Amino acid sequence: MGYLAFVTCLWAFSxxxxxxxxxxxxxxxxxxxxxxxxxxxxxxxxxxxxxxxKDLILKLMAIGGVQLGLMYGFYYHSFLFLSVPxxxxxxxxxxxxxxxxxxxxxxxxxxxxxxxxxxxxxxxxAIRYENFDGEFLFGLLLVQGANLCFATGQVTYKRLxxxxxxxxxxxxxxxxxxxxxxxxxxxLMFGNTDKLPTTSTQWGILIYLGLVASGFGYFAWNKGAxxxxxxxxxxxxxxxIPAGILVNLVIxxxxxxxxxxxxxxxxxxxxxxxxxxxxxxx
Numbered sequence: 301m302g303y304l305a306f307v308t309c310l311w312a313f314s315x316x317x318x319x320x321x322x323x324x325x326x327x328x329x330x331x332x333x334x335x336x337x338x339x340x341x342x343x344x345x346x347x348x349x350x351x352x353x354k355d356l357i358l359k360l361m362a363i364g365g366v367q368l369g370l371m372y373g374f375y376y377h378s379f380l381f382l383s384v385p386x387x388x389x390x391x392x393x394x395x396x397x398x399x400x401x402x403x404x405x406x407x408x409x410x411x412x413x414x415x416x417x418x419x420x421x422x423x424x425x426a427i428r429y430e431n432f433d434g435e436f437l438f439g440l441l442l443v444q445g446a447n448l449c450f451a452t453g454q455v456t457y458k459r460l461x462x463x464x465x466x467x468x469x470x471x472x473x474x475x476x477x478x479x480x481x482x483x484x485x486x487x488l489m490f491g492n493t494d495k496l497p498t499t500s501t502q503w504g505i506l507i508y509l510g511l512v513a514s515g516f517g518y519f520a521w522n523k524g525a526x527x528x529x530x531x532x533x534x535x536x537x538x539x540x541i542p543a544g545i546l547v548n549l550v551i552x553x554x555x556x557x558x559x560x561x562x563x564x565x566x567x568x569x570x571x572x573x574x575x576x577x578x579x580x581x582x
Contacts, residue, residue, distance in 0.1 A: 302524070303520045303521065303523055303524025303527065304521060304524040304525070304528065304532075304533070304536040305536070305539075306520065307517050307520050307521045307524065308536065308539050308540055308543055309543065310512070310513060310516075310517050311513060311517060311540060311543075311544070312540065312543035312544045312546070312547045313513075313547055314509060314513045314544075315384050315387060315388055315544040315547075315548065316384055316544070316547055316548045316551065316552050317505050317508070317509065318331070318376065318379055318384075318505075318509075319379050319383065319384035319387070319548075320384070320552055321501060321502060321505050322376075322379075322502065322505060322506075323376070323379035323380060324379075324380055325495070325502065326495060326496065326497050326502055326506075327487075327491050327492045327493075327495040327496065328373075328376035328377050328379075328380070329373070329376075329483070329486050329487040329490050329491040329492075330487055330491050330492075330493075330495070330496055330497075331372075331376050331506060331509075332369075332372035332373060332375075332376050332483045332486070332487070333480075333483040333484055333486070333487040333491070334506050334510060335372065335506060335509045335510040335513075335514050336368055336369065336372070336476060336479045336480045336483045336510070336514065337480055337483075337484075337510065338506070338507060338509075338510025338511050338514070338515065339476050339479075339510050339511065339514035339515035339518065340473065340476040340477060340479075340480050341511075341515075342473075342476075342511060342515035342516070343469070343472055343473030343476055343515070343519075344473060346469050346470045346472075346473055347470075347473040347474070347477075352466070352470070352471050352474065356460075356464075356466075356471065356474075357471075357474045359456075359460055360457075360460070360471060360472075360474040360475045360478065361474050361475070361477055361478030361481070362478055363453050363456050363457050363460070363475060363478065364453070364474070364475035364476055364477065364478030364479040365478040365479055365481060365482040366449050366452050366453050366456075367449055367450055367452065367453020367454065367457070367475075367479070367518075368453070368475075368476070368478075368479035368482075368483070368514070368518065369478065369479040369480075369481070369482025369483045369486070370445075370449045370482060371445075371446045371449035371450050371453070372446075372479075372483060373483070373486055374442045374443070374445035374446035374449065375387075375442075375443070375446040377442055378390075378439050378442040378443045378446065380439075381435040381436070381438055381439030381442065382436065382439035382440075382443070384544070384545075384548050385545050385548060386436070386439065387439075387443060388540070388541045388544045388545055388548075389541065390439070390440050390443035390444070390447075391443060391446075391447055391537070391538070391540065391541060392420075392421045392538060392541065393421065393444060393447050394447040394450060394451050394534075394537040394538070395416075395417035395420050395421065395451075395533075395534030395535060395537045395538055396414070396417045396418070396421060396534075397447055397448055397451035397452075398417070398451045398454060398455055398530060398533060398534045398537065399414050399416075399417045399530060399531070399534050400414070401451055401452060401455045402455050402530045405455065405459065412531065415574070416531040416534060416535060416571050416574055417531070417534040417535070417571075419567065419568075419570060419571035419574060420534060420535045420537075420538040420567075420568050420571040421538065422567055423538065423563075423564045423565065423566070423567030423568035423569075423570070423571060426560055426563050426564035426567055450537075451537075453522075454521075454522065454525050454533060454537075455530075457475070457522045457525060457526075458522075458525045458526050458530075458533070461522075461526050462526050468519070468522075468523050468526075469519065472519050472522070475518070475522070476514075476515075476518075524536075535568065535571045538568050538571075539568055541564070541568075542564060542565035542568065
C-alpha cells in the first residue's frame, strides 16, 4: 500500500501540470511520446544487463503499449475538452473496470471487490458533480478510453508478475518499450510538429513527467499493484481524485467545493476501510 500511496501524492500534481501548461499548447501526441521516451531511458541500463524470456518480454511490451501508449493518447486529448477537475472526476470508473476485468479473467463474479469499487465511485462522484455542456460527452468518452487502458494494464501486470521471481526493475523497461512503440506510431501518424514545446517551462514539465511521474511512478505503482488485493488497488485509483483536486485548488487557485471534497474523500477512505475488513474477514 505504501507504493500506491506515495505515487498517488506524486501523480496528484501531474493533472494540473498537463491541464495548465501543456493542454492546447503542446501537441498531445508529442507530449505522450516524449513522456514515454524519457521514462524508457530510465530503465535502459537494467535492460542491457538482464536476460529475460522472450515470451515475458512480448507480454510486458503488450501491457505497456495498452496501459501507457494507448492510454496517453486518450488522456492527453481529454484536456482539450475538459477542465482538470472534470478529467479527475471522470476517472471514477477505473476501479469498476479493474474489478470487472479481474472477474472476467477469473471467470467468476466477486461481489466483494465490486462493492468496494462502487463505494469508491460514490465518493469520487460526491466530490464534484454539475451539469456539463458543449463537448463534455466526447471528453467523457476519451477519459473512459484512458480508464479502460489503465485498468487493463494494471490487472494484467498484476497477474503476470504476481509470482514472478525476477527483480521487477530488471524487466520493467520492456513495459516502456512497448509503450514507446505505440506512442511513436501515433505521433508519426497524427502529431503536429508545429505545436512542439517552445518554452523552458514546457520542456521542464515534460522532463519531470517523463523521468519522475512516468519513469519512477509507473514502476512503483505497478509493483505496488502486485502487493495488494484487487479491492485495495481499485480504491487507490480513486484516491487520486481528491488529491489531484486539492493540489489544483491550493496551487493554481481553481474552484473546488471544499465540503464535497471532504465528504467524497471520506467516503473513499471508508471504501478502503471496508476493503481491509472484508479482506481479513473481521
